Amino acid sequence: MTQSTGSGPDNNGPRDFWPAEREGYSDTPRAAYVAVAPSTPATPERRGLSIRAESRIGILIMLPGIIWFIYNTLTQPGYLMIASVILPPTGPVGVTGIGILVWLHAKWRHSIRVR
Numbered sequence: 001m002t003q004s005t006g007s008g009p010d011n012n013g014p015r016d017f018w019p020a021e022r023e024g025y026s027d028t029p030r031a032a033y034v035a036v037a038p039s040t041p042a043t044p045e046r047r048g049l050s051i052r053a054e055s056r057i058g059i060l061i062m063l064p065g066i067i068w069f070i071y072n073t074l075t076q077p078g079y080l081m082i083a084s085v086i087l088p089p090t091g092p093v094g095v096t097g098i099g100i101l102v103w104l105h106a107k108w109r110h111s112i113r114v115r
Contacts, residue, residue: 051113055106062099068092 049057069092 051106051110055103058099058103058106061102062096065092065096065099
């Protein structure tokens with residue numbers, strides 16, 4: 001049996017499986033580029049409150065409204081019936097609603113934030 005020196009499929013001689021045309025196997029050096037820093041730093045523009053602060057403010061608005069509603073319910077007989085049928089959502093219900101809206105807005109901002 002004779003050993004062939006070829007490594008290609010037709011065994012006509014040594015073949016280079018990694019030719020110079022492939023990226024990274026060339027003997028010629030590639031041009032190197034230095035990263036250039038931008039002239040102005042890319043800082044995000046801050047407007048208003050942070051998401052965490054807005055969420056906390058929403059909760060701090062909501063809690064007194066809930067406490068106020070519970071106080072009115074316990075101290076005034078029939079408050080639940082009057083508040084749900086006759087009165088529009090004002091007073092403790094409105095304060096609680098505003099707090100919930102602020103809190104939901106913070107959650108919405110968190111959900112659309114680009115990471």
